[in-house]
Amino acid sequence: MMKMLKSLSLTVLAMLGFAPLNAAHANDEQVILLHGIARTSSHMDSLAKFLTGKGYKVFNLDYPSTSHELDKLSAIVAKDIRNKVRADKPLHFIGYSMGGIVTRAVLNKFRPDNLGRVVQLASPNKGSEIADFLKENWLYAKVYGPAGKQLTTTGAGIDELLGKVDYELGVVAGNFSIDPVSSTLIPGDDDGKVSVESSKVEGMKDHITVYASHTFFPQNKQVHEQTLHFLRTGFFKKQ
Numbered sequence: 692m693m694k695m696l697k698s699l700s701l702t703v704l705a706m707l708g709f710a711p712l713n714a715a716h717a718n719d720e721q722v723i724l725l726h727g728i729a730r731t732s733s734h735m736d737s738l739a740k741f742l743t744g745k746g747y748k749v750f751n752l753d754y755p756s757t758s759h760e761l762d763k764l765s766a767i768v769a770k771d772i773r774n775k776v777r778a779d780k781p782l783h784f785i786g787y788s789m790g791g792i793v794t795r796a797v798l799n800k801f802r803p804d805n806l807g808r809v810v811q812l813a814s815p816n817k818g819s820e821i822a823d824f825l826k827e828n829w830l831y832a833k834v835y836g837p838a839g840k841q842l843t844t845t846g847a848g849i850d851e852l853l854g855k856v857d858y859e860l861g862v863v864a865g866n867f868s869i870d871p872v873s874s875t876l877i878p879g880d881d882d883g884k885v886s887v888e889s890s891k892v893e894g895m896k897d898h899i900t901v902y903a904s905h906t907f908f909p910q911n912k913q914v915h916e917q918t919l920h921f922l923r924t925g926f927f928k929k930q
Contacts, residue, residue, distance in 0.1 A: 720781045720807060722922070723772060724751040726909075727788030728835055728842075734909055735787065741915045747783075747922075750775050756789060757836035761796050762852055764838060768793055769801035781807035783922055787909050788813050788885070789838065791862075792853065799854030808859045808925060810918050813908045815885045816862070816892035818844030820877045844889075856894030861921035863914055864890035865903040882908065899927040 722742055724735045732739075732751040739751040754768050776782055782805045786794035791814025798806065815822075822842040825831035832840060841849060865882030868874040873883055880887045884905035891898055903911040920928040 719748065719777075720746075720783065720922075721748045721750065721776050722783045722785060723776070723794075724749060725754070725768065725784070725786040725790030725793055726752075726756070727790050728756045728839055730756065730788075737910045738785070738915060738918070742919065742922075745919060748780075754793070756793075756838060757834070760837040761793060761841055761849075762800075764793050765796035765800060765852075769797050772797070772801075772803070776803075778803070778805055781805055783807040783809065785810045785812065785918060786814060788815070788905065789842065790814070792816070792842070795853040795856070798858060799852065802858075806858060808861065808922055810921050811860065811862045811890070812914060812918070813863065813865050813882055813885050813890065813903075813905050815842055815889050817889040818842060818849070819885060819889065820844060821873055821884060824876050856892055859925050860892070860895045861918075861925075861927060862890050862892065862895050862898045863908075863917055863927070864898070864900045865905060865908055865911075866900050867902045867904045869904045869906065897921065897926050899929070 724739055726732055726734050732753045735751050739749045743749050752768065752771055754764055754771070756764065782803050784794045791811030794809060794811065798809065819842045822839065823844055826840050826843055864887040866880040866887055868881055868883035870883035874881055877886045882903065882905040887900055899917055901911065901913045901917060903914055908914055917927050
């Protein structure tokens with residue numbers, strides 16, 4: 692009887708527009724979050740909290756982004772995923788900056804059967820002009836490691852490593868920079884690290900540009916909302 696009354700109450704509340712926020716969208720869908728180069732999972736905490744609040748089971752992963760090349764990183768991430776997620780529930784991926792590149796490498800070689808939708812946040816799909824400029828600099832190599840040297844606009848073997856985009860991919864780019872020095876090296880609109888043009892990739896389902904800087908991309912509320920909208924619908928919310 693109590694269960695029936697609770698169900699009836701929720702139904703009435705929903706009809707009146709007062710349903711709890713999570714009740715309308717709670718699900719068993721899973722989300723993998725991958726941080727950017729030289730970052731940790733803590734940089735993705737606000738996005739993880741936001742998606743958890745919308746009913747998703749979020750796995751905010753750490754991986755040694757500066758210790759290996761991209762192919763090795765993808766294998767490490769894929770193994771971690773297999774040990775954590777359920778195979779019988781949809782699995783979405785969200786990768787920030789290089790995390791979006793690692794995501795593509797994972798899906799090219801270790802794609803799960805339960806793959807859902809994929810969102811890249813400020814990822815340099817066509818490479819980074821900043822990496823072009825600094826790739827021979829010893830400090831850059833020391834800080835960003837082997838993968839950092841692969842992020843150039845002419846990265847050898849990158850296309851083969853990442854493969855074709857034949858899944859539902861949404862790409863979010865930024866056009867606000869807090870790094871004017873780096874922006875002088877990047878053609879067109881950019882977020883201080885990645886150009887809007889470089890974020891695009893053949894096969895993507897949708898693309899949107901938001902007013903956000905690269906460094907604070909994962910904390911941006913518009914980025915949060917657009918990510919959620921793509922996970923739910925397969926498209927971004929156009930203004």
